[in-house]
Amino acid sequence: MIEINRLTKKFDQVVAVEDLTFDVGEGEVLGFLGPNGAGKSTTMKVITGFLSPTSGTVKIDGFDISENPMEAKSLIGYLPEGAPSYGDMTTLEFLNFVAQIRGYRGDEITLRVNHVVAEVALESVAHQTIDTLSKGFKRRVGLAQAIMHDPKVLILDEPTDGLDPNQKHHVRELIKNLAKDKIVVISTHILEEVTAVCSRAIIISEGRIVVDGTPAELESQSRYHHAVSVRLKSDYDLAADLAKFSSAMDVEQDAADKLHFTILASEGKPIFSAVSELAQEMQWPVAEFHVSRGQLEDVFRTVTERAVGD
Amino acid sequence: MGNMGIVFRRELIGYFSTPLAYIFIVIFLISNGIFTFDLGGFYLRGQADLLPFFSFHPWLYLFMVPAIAMTLWADERKTGTIELLLTLPIKLSDAVIGKFLAAWGLTGIALMLTFPIWVTVNYLGDPDNGVIFAAYIGSWFMAGGFLAIGSCMSACTKNSVIAFILTVSICFLFVIMGSPILLNAFPEWVPQFFVDAFSAMGFLTHFDSIAKGVLDIRDFLFFAVFISAWLLASGVVIEIRKAH
Numbered sequence: 001m002i003e004i005n006r007l008t009k010k011f012d013q014v015v016a017v018e019d020l021t022f023d024v025g026e027g028e029v030l031g032f033l034g035p036n037g038a039g040k041s042t043t044m045k046v047i048t049g050f051l052s053p054t055s056g057t058v059k060i061d062g063f064d065i066s067e068n069p070m071e072a073k074s075l076i077g078y079l080p081e082g083a084p085s086y087g088d089m090t091t092l093e094f095l096n097f098v099a100q101i102r103g104y105r106g107d108e109i110t111l112r113v114n115h116v117v118a119e120v121a122l123e124s125v126a127h128q129t130i131d132t133l134s135k136g137f138k139r140r141v142g143l144a145q146a147i148m149h150d151p152k153v154l155i156l157d158e159p160t161d162g163l164d165p166n167q168k169h170h171v172r173e174l175i176k177n178l179a180k181d182k183i184v185v186i187s188t189h190i191l192e193e194v195t196a197v198c199s200r201a202i203i204i205s206e207g208r209i210v211v212d213g214t215p216a217e218l219e220s221q222s223r224y225h226h227a228v229s230v231r232l233k234s235d236y237d238l239a240a241d242l243a244k245f246s247s248a249m250d251v252e253q254d255a256a257d258k259l260h261f262t263i264l265a266s267e268g269k270p271i272f273s274a275v276s277e278l279a280q281e282m283q284w285p286v287a288e289f290h291v292s293r294g295q296l297e298d299v300f301r302t303v304t305e306r307a308v309g310d
Numbered sequence: 311m312g313n314m315g316i317v318f319r320r321e322l323i324g325y326f327s328t329p330l331a332y333i334f335i336v337i338f339l340i341s342n343g344i345f346t347f348d349l350g351g352f353y354l355r356g357q358a359d360l361l362p363f364f365s366f367h368p369w370l371y372l373f374m375v376p377a378i379a380m381t382l383w384a385d386e387r388k389t390g391t392i393e394l395l396l397t398l399p400i401k402l403s404d405a406v407i408g409k410f411l412a413a414w415g416l417t418g419i420a421l422m423l424t425f426p427i428w429v430t431v432n433y434l435g436d437p438d439n440g441v442i443f444a445a446y447i448g449s450w451f452m453a454g455g456f457l458a459i460g461s462c463m464s465a466c467t468k469n470s471v472i473a474f475i476l477t478v479s480i481c482f483l484f485v486i487m488g489s490p491i492l493l494n495a496f497p498e499w500v501p502q503f504f505v506d507a508f509s510a511m512g513f514l515t516h517f518d519s520i521a522k523g524v525l526d527i528r529d530f531l532f533f534a535v536f537i538s539a540w541l542l543a544s545g546v547v548i549e550i551r552k553a554h
Binding site for chain 2: 070076080145
C-alpha cells in the first residue's frame with residue numbers, strides 16, 4: 001500500500017507538487033496523468049525516495065520513505081523517465097549489478113537475472129553493450145531492472161514513451177501480467193494507455209489532483225459520453241429533425257467530413273434508441289451509426305485547461 | 311560483499327571496459343618516464359633514489375587525476391543513472407565512497423605499473439627501499455586528495471569539462487599553498503600562525519617531506535582527513551544538487 005499524505009515539493013520558489021493526498025492499494029494499476037510539467041515525474045521521484053519532500057509524507061507498506069529509506073526502497077521497483085542505465089555495460093552485466101545491489105548472492109543472481117531476461121524477452125541482446133541497443137530494448141532493460149526483486153510496488157515513469165506500436169503493446173501486456181498482486185503506478189500522457197492497462201486514473205494539473213476515478217468514470221465525464229455518431233450517404237438536415245423531435249440533443253458536424261455528425265446527449269443519458277427510432281422514421285440516408293464512448297482526451301483537456309484557467 | 315564493494319567493482323570494471331583506463335595508464339607511464347629521465351636528470355644526479363620521479367607527481371596528478379574524477383558524478387547526472395543508483399536500496403555514502411575507491415584504485419594500478427623505475431634504481435645502486443615504498447604510498451594518498459576534490463566538483467555540475475576545469479583550478483590552489491612563492495607573497499602584518507596554517511594545507515608541504523624520506527604519520531593523516539572531508543562535501547553537494 002502506498003500512502004501519500006499532504007505531499008508538497010517545491011524547487012526554490014516553484015511549487016511542483018502541492019498538497020497531494022492519495023492511497024494506492026494492492027492490485028491497483030494507477031495511471032498518473034497530466035500535461036507536461038504537471039508534477040508527475042516529481043511525484044514519482046519523491047515516492048521512490050530520489051527527492052525528499054518539502055512537506056508531507058510518503059509511506060510504502062508503512063515504511064516512511066524519508067525515515068526508513070532502505071526498507072521502503074527495497075519494496076519498490078522503479079523505471080525512471082527515459083530508462084537510464086549504464087551504457088558501457090552489457091545487458092547481463094548491468095542486470096547482475098542490480099541483482100547484487102538488491103541483495104542477491106551467488107547462484108540466486110543468475111537465477112533472478114535469467115528470470116527477468118526471459119520475462120521481458122532480452123535473450124537476443126544479453127551480451128550486447130546497452131549503448132548499442134535500440135530504444136525499445138533499452139526500455140526493456142529498464143523494466144527488467146525494475147522487476148528484478150519481484151517488488152510489491154512498481155513505479156514506471158512513461159514506460160512506453162518513444163516506443164513503436166508493437167513495443168507499446170508488448171510493454172502493456174507485460175505490465176498487465178505483472179500487476180496481479182502488486183501496486184503499479186504508471187505515468188503517461190498517452191490516454192489510450194489508461195484504458196488499456198489501468199484500473200484507476202488520477203489526472204494532475206499544476207501539482208494538484210483534478211480527477212481521480214476509474215477509466216470508465218473518467219469517460220463518463222466526457223461530453224461525448226453516450227453520444228451517437230452518424231455518417232450519412234448524402235446530405236441531409238439532421239439538425240432540423242432533431243430540433244423538432246427533442247430539445248435535449250445537440251448536433252456537431254465534423255469540420256473535415258461534412259457527412260459525419262455527432263449527436264451529443266446533453267444530459268449524459270443514453271439517447272441511442274431515441275435517435276435510431278427517429279432515423280428510421282425520417283428515413284435518414286445512414287451509412288454508419290454507432291454509440292461513441294466518452295473520449296478521455298476530451299476529459300483530459302477539459303479538466304487540465306480548467307485548472308490552468310482558474 | 312557490501313553495497314560499497316558492489317559499486318566499487320562496477321566502477322572499476324567500467325573503467326577498463328572503455329579505453330579510458332588504458333589511455334590514462336599509458337599517458338601516466340610515458341609522462342613519468344619523460345619527467346624522471348629527461349627533466350628530472352635521473353642519471354646525472356648520480357644518486358640511487360627516486361626523488362626526481364616523485365617530485366613531479368603533484369604536477370602530473372594536477373592534470374591527470376581530474377581527467378578521471380570529472381566523470382564520477384557529472385556523467386551519472388547527465389545520463390540520469392543517478393536516479394537509478396540512488397533509488398536502489400543503497401546508502402549515499404556507499405555510492406560516494408565506492409566510486410571514489412574505484413577511481414583511486416585505478417590511480418593505484420597506474421602507480422604500481424611504474425615499478426620498472428624502482429627495479430632500475432635497485433639495479434644501478436643501493437637505494438633505501440623503505441623510503442621508496444613510503445613515497446609510493448604517499449604519492450597514492452596525494453592522488454586520493456586530488457580525486458576527492460574531483461569527486462566533489464564532479465557532483466556540482468552535469469558537464470564533465472566544467473568539472474575538469476574546476477578540479478584543476480582547486481587542486482592547483484592546494485598544490486601551491488605550501489610553496490615559497492606564495493608564502494613569501496604574504497605581507498608582513500599577516501600573523502605567522504595564519505601563514506603556517508595556510509602552508510600546512512598545501513599538498514607540497516606534506517608530499518615533499520614524504521618524497522624525501524621524512525616519514526611522519528601526520529603527513530599521511532593530513533591526506534586521510536583531507537580525502538574524508540572532500541568526500542563528505544561530495545555527499546552534501548549530491549544531496550543538494552540532484553534535483554537540478
